[in-house]
Amino acid sequence: MKYVSDYIVPIGPEGLKIVNTGAWRTRYPVMDTAKCVKCGLCFLYCPVKAIIRKEDGSYEITFDYCKGCGVCAHECKVKAITMENVKEGDE
Numbered sequence: 001m002k003y004v005s006d007y008i009v010p011i012g013p014e015g016l017k018i019v020n021t022g023a024w025r026t027r028y029p030v031m032d033t034a035k036c037v038k039c040g041l042c043f044l045y046c047p048v049k050a051i052i053r054k055e056d057g058s059y060e061i062t063f064d065y066c067k068g069c070g071v072c073a074h075e076c077k078v079k080a081i082t083m084e085n086v087k088e089g090d091e
Contacts, residue, residue, distance in 0.1 A: 025068030027083045029061050035080035042072035042081060 031042075036058065043051045043059055050066035051059050061072070061081075073081040 025066060026086055027068035027070065028063065028066060028086055029068070029070070029072050029081045030084050031059070031061055032080045032082070033058065035078050037078055037080070039077070041075045041077065045071050045075040047071060 038057050038059065040053065040059065042061075043053055047069065048065045048067060050062050050064070051072060052062055053059055068083070068086070070083045073079075073083050
């Protein structure tokens with residue numbers, strides 16, 4: 001099952017448009033699953049719901065809407081999430 005939230009924004013007389021806000025980021029989170037204790041703080045604090053909870057209780061970062069804000073890395077008490085710079089050519 002895929003869990004992706006679409007951001008739908010009004011764009012005037014043209015109606016509504018789904019925006020891929022993840023294309024704006026300059027940094028992105030990297031999760032070390034070996035360090036993750038499955039506490040869910042990253043999931044709870046992500047302002048755009050770019051982190052999903054999988055059926056086995058683990059968490060996964062989806063990059064369609066991740067803005068690279070770093071809140072998940074900041075809230076992770078075991079430092080299982082680090083922020084990396086987007087390199088030229090990365091999508």
